[in-house]
Amino acid sequence: MTQGLINANPVVHAKKERIARAEDTHAADAVDSLDVFDSVRDIRDPEHPYSLEQLSVLSEESITVDKKLGRIQITFTPTVQHCSMATVIGLCLRVKLLQSFPLHFKVDINVSPGSHADEESVNKQLNDKERVAAALENPSLRQLVDECLCSSEL
Template sequence: MAMGLINANPIIHEKKERRARQAPETTDENAAEPIDQLEIFDHIRDIKDPEHPYSLEQLNVVTEDSIELNDESNYVRVTFTPTVEHCSMATIIGLCIRVKLVRSLPPRYKVDIRVAPGSHATEAAVNKQLNDKERVAAALENPNLLDMVEECLSPTFD
């Protein structure tokens, strides 16, 4: 195992089988296609953990149930659970989720990223960082952070 990991031996969960989504029946060609919880989960489930060769789904950091969606209000909230309460990568994980969703969803959506209540020692500070436009923009201007985010978002072939 690599030295210096915050959680050197995380619990690995089995990936869930991907389910096919039904195309919604619409009569208005100009209507925005509704998005569901499963679609949001599919966008973020394969994000790689910054410290381990596992996905956020495998580490149970994100689950289908951790996603709140109000398609009518164009609002998505993802609540993620770090593997340990003092995870130094929590902000990076949240930033990866935000970037993936902003890149994947129509721009009409407001994306809210949160640490699960009681799951992190600095929960309020992490939530504030992840939902402050200026802080997110500044983080993504940092080449080292951006490289880390891109690495976590790069596709895997397993």
């Protein structure tokens, strides 16, 4: 089953307990990094049955929300430097944020500096609207993104 995986034996961490929040946390002026983290923490890794949180690909500390500028910044860390699924992970994050938060937020998604061998091109692809739109028009890629997101809604 693990044959052909880039990282066949990832380190799996325990999930953190969710923090109870007030009902209005998704109001545009109340969005914070915990809200964003809660919306994306359960996205499943494309190669493993674990969440991005469990694989430490993503943490609350890797998310910044600037309410004044209406900007959400996410920095994620692939499990290996040559992760071929880094752009898929970024697409999953972008789609989930588009589904969860007001459209006026500008979203920047990047791999952590030094965490990926092809960091510059991955970041460029994840933050180019035309490239993102084209990637999501690919039926097999869109299906993979949807599968990763679907498991986060369970």
